[in-house]
Structure formats: structure tokens, C-alpha cells
Amino acid sequence: MTYKQEVSNYYNARTNYDNDVTVNRAVALFDYATPSPGQWVLDVATGTGNVAIKAAQKVGASGYVIGIDIATELLKLAQQKIRAENLSNVELIEIDVEAYQPESNKFDAIYCSYAIVLFPNIPKILENWYHFLKPGGFIAFTCSSENSYLALSIVEACAKHGITLPNIHKPLGTPERIQHLLTQTKFSQIEIHPRQMGNYLSLEKAQSRWNGQFWLHIDNPLRKLDPQIISLIKVSYDDEIAALETEQGVWHEELIYYVVARKK
Secondary structure, eight states: HHHHHHHHHHHHHHHTTTTTHHHHHGGGGGGOOOOTTTTEEEEEEEEHHHHHHHHHHOOOEEESEEESSSSSSHHHHHHHHHHHHTSSEEEEEOOOOOTOOOOOTEEEEEEOSSOOGSSSOHHHHHHHHHEEEEEEEEEEEEOOOOOGGGHHHHHHHHHTOOOOOOOOTGGGSSEEEEEEHHHHHHEEEEEEEEEEEOOOOOHHHHHHHHSSOOOOOOOOOGGGGGHHHHHHHHHHHHHHHHHTOOOTBBEOEEEEEEEEEOOO
């Protein structure tokens, strides 16, 4: 199975994705950057269409929104919601982000909620987005700190068994790295707005957050390991988490960076 098929399967299985938390955290991007009536918007990894629908309502009948994704089942849900809202200014396209190549200077705004870390070549994607944007247009995306979702504990548990696990959050895991990548791609007026959505979990719940194998990354070495090694890594992970326990429980960081940047 290819990496992109793995990602597609994972999200296609999440047909119960929508709830108050997932919807609110996605449309929170509009707190920092909002399209104007008549503008063209691209929503990358649109999923169930929460951002695309909100954008369509913002740009109105004279504007247009294109949502792209590779998860067929989520796009079906998005289409249902679009019909229910009676929107005629939204188009959904089932296509991989790397394969989507519209003409340059097409969009006024590009959104990407909770998905940019899944792209194998983030610098190239940012470069593409820069070309897709009209001068003065903006991108708005979310990414997480490098220790969100107990990622560092997972990486450390693997390291104890000689396994180098790439942290999917590392490339955009600090404000400095975000700033550097966007500056390298010639974006300007860069804004990084952190939101801490973490909470304390019980030890049992924190240990159940990872099964010792699942990791959405193109270079995931766990796919090829013997089940016995996976079991040992899981034990090490549980030990790592137990060492983090306090009277309040285990801190589960979910530090989200809401990022906006503009094309000169």
C-alpha cells in the first residue's frame, strides 16, 4: 500500500469526523484571515467541507470555492452538506494535492486545516501555493507543536529500540521553523497565532493514545517491523507515558499554530 493510499484509507474510515470540536477548530482559521465577497478560494484537504462551506458563505454568489481532497468518503459527506446549504459556488475535486496544478495567480485565498503535515514535501507545496495565489493573496493553515499528541514520547520509545521515527510535526513544529519555511518561499506578513487545546488525561487513556504501530508518515519504519518488536516499543511507550503522570494526570499537549501569510 502506498503512503497516500494509507492516508486516504485512514480518513475515509472517519465518516463520523464532524463534531463541535472538529468543526470549530477548522473554521477558527477565519478568526485570522477571511476572504471577501467575490473572491476565489482554494480549500486544500477539504475533508467534510467545513472550511469550504464557510468560505463559500463569505465570498457569496459572485465568488467561488474549490475544495480538493483524496478521501472519497469525506468528499461525499461534504457534497451532502453543500446541497443542504443550497450552495452553488462550491466545487469539490477528488485529487492529490501534488497533482492539482491550476494556473498561476488564480486564488485570493488558500486554506488548509489540520493537513499540511501530511504532505511529504511541504516546501514544494508552499511554493505551489505561492504561485497559485494572486498578488496580495493569503494562505491560512494549521499545524501543531512538535510535542503535540505525545509525539516526542512516541519518538523516544522507538529510539530505545534503535528505530528512528520521523516526527510528522517537526518541520512546522515551532514558530521559528514556520517562519523560516514561509520566508524561504517568499511569503511575507507572516502571522503565527498559537492556541493551546491540550488537557490532562488519565494514565490509561494517555497510554491508549498510541498502539505502537500507527504513524502517518511517508517514511514510517514501523510498517516493516516484526510484531514482537512493535510490542516491545509499545511497552516502552507506556513506560514513557507513566513517567509523565502527575496528580492531575498526563498532560496531552495540543498546541495548534494558526498561520497566515501573504504573497507580495
